[in-house]
Amino acid sequence: MKKIILSIAVLALALSSCEDFLTKEPPMDQSDELALSTFEGIDGATAGNYRAVISWYGASFPLTFDVMCGNGMVGPVNTGRMRMEPAWNYTSTSTMGLWSSAYSAILGCNKALTAINEGKFSRDGVSDEQINNIKAENLFLRALAYFDLVRVYAQPYGYIKANGITGVEAMGVPIVLKDDLSARPSRNTVAEVYENLIIPDLVEAERLMSDSYVRAGVKDVVATVTKPVIQALMARVYLHHEDWQLAADYATKVIKNGRFRLLSGDRFVSMWDGSVDVAPQSGSEIIFEVYVSQSDGSRSDLGDYLTAPEVAGGAGYGDVRVSNDLIDLYDATDVRLTGLTKTNSRYPGYRWSTKYPGKGGLLAYNNVPVLRISEMYLIRSEAISRGATVSGVTAIDDLNRVATNRNAEAYATVTLDNLFEESRKEFLFEGHIFFDMKRLQKSLVRTDYDLDPLTKNIDFPSYRWALPIPENDILNNKNMDQNPGYQSK
Template identity: 45%
Template structure:
């Protein structure tokens, strides 16, 4: 097993924070590692802390999401409001090892927490837990570890299907047991294989109806459909088209989920929790009690992407060409609020609570993505009985009220993904995995209006502090 030194105390103080308002019964704040992991109840409570960092403004509730949109033509800096001065260079792709995505440390902290859960469960069977109870919690941790590695590999590595040189084959360090060590980067193929292995094991051991007990938002921890949805996404990125289509179909056929009709579309993004019977499969639960949500909220998605009289800054808005992709009558077009010549997205306008600052839930896996995954997979050769790419794309267009259905072509699906998944952090990885060069239209910045594929820039630099602390971690070429 691969091991690594993580620069934090991987113990109960680290494991038992970030849970307030996430569980109805809050865990104790401090106790020793030995005591924490001595019982199933202790490990189960420790597992609840795996989710805290997702709400950080460095991850889903901020930079990880917005850097993708700004780099690849969905977002820009507005001219109608002064903003706070943040996110002013991301459109230019001028990254360095001292100015790069902060995801690295947050993801490895979370991996450490997941590892501690995974590696302290097997001896609990028959002592104070049944095999199925152990399996359910282990499956949660396997999902979390897989999601972390997926986000790492799409951020700091070239896409899976591009391997022109040995450097292009580099992945990230695989860490399955958190101990002292300075591991080198594993191959990209090994990282993806581990992601798939974790998810397949999680799918095989989690109960079909499992939902973590006591959670405020039932979509904020993984279920079996969430595992299957993430498998569909991962297989899509690996160009394993049939597997991507098969797993998308498993989720689509699950009667628990349904695409939101036009009159419920906007509400699902601002709901206090994911609507029952809706299309959100897995999301980050936003809470002002999470320690990774700063007390002001000023760096999180609602403040960055909206402008109003409650202190929001409006540092990032949609590009005009993204806005123009939507046809009249498309409910998604109404999700942009015009301010001067700018169009601000309202996906993250906050929960229905009169509070300032605002906080939001962030959807990570939605049913609409499964239709898009399946359509793209079919275009690339997958086959699902009774289904065509046209029918899947038509389903999305119809439920969103669009007057036109996207063409059943690679470009058509790419454009529909832009429309449907805008401001959810997908577009940079979509360009990369499609080996697609980018030319931005609504762009008046100073550098990199066009970014060709291939280019070293599609893999962001490893943070300098990581390379300094661990000389075995090779920096990406070009930085």
């Protein structure tokens, strides 16, 4: 089988004016009819879909949200980068590039799924189990793309549901299931995107995938879709959909799987530079990650952006430092502060993250986690605090399992604020904070902010929490409505 090669488009998530990707042929490996007429071709196309789906995680996708929401702040050196994001200065002509990347990936998945469902390919020597596993991978990748789209370009599900919101403010993203380049799809509601696509795709993927499946030929086994990966994303999806019991149940499935465990102290710190074995067989924190390698022609922005601008060797751009607002939340003994941030003599008074230190001395090559086991404990803790039940498990135990493992003080109680704070500290520069704030309906309040004071704080609710759809997709599709607040920009 073709190995997964993650060609990270470094600028895929940059602010840009995007083309109309709902009406363009997606660039997918082996996507023509002839290539998809064999199982090997479909398998190769699936490898290409990994490359398309995961490209945004290897670019600036995780970093952007932490800069927007106060975990990161622009550094003392004005490089010109990461100035728009903390000010939330998005417009329809200068918005996040996720839209084009995700729909390109979705169309690639649709092609592979159509070929599988039509069954016109040669099945010589191919078992039903092999076909089911490939189908499950594509269903997962499509669900992940839609999940990220609806979380970025729409208001949160819980806010819409609780307030009985209808009309454009309740809109999600278009559900596209066929390669019809003449189609001009309208936006489905947020509820429809969850209930008609994301959740059904993941349920079917879990049903189809065999327990032992790992894609052949991969260099990094946690960079491929397996059943625990599907279940972990389901736990996150159910949390955002406010299905508390299902969120707890799926988090428990991953926790009880036995392949993943929390690392502590130096082993946790060393996990980020690859100096300890974090494969599932050794007890991994990481459930699913983006694998980035120079030999595969892939790279990531994160190390260069986040590494301090040292006086000599190993210098990064230092575009983004850790904000003082976040630093003040850490206990002095917390390994996430002591082991994964640092100061330097050139710019005293600032701290930079060391979470993405590069491989072999090259900052551009970092694996990027998408799902980790600590998230499963925090999901289960929140779900239990909201009424879910899991035999023998308490919300406070799960919350403190993460906190004390990082050498931080235990919490006395479980509150949504405590859960948010712990998630904020745990997932620095992994892109969680924006989505947590949205679903918890928290306003953004910043102290450490030296840009335009008019953009210092962002209230919730506000139209700003649903980013603008690229202008070209609005202009080229009369059925597509722009998000409120951006129509005249």
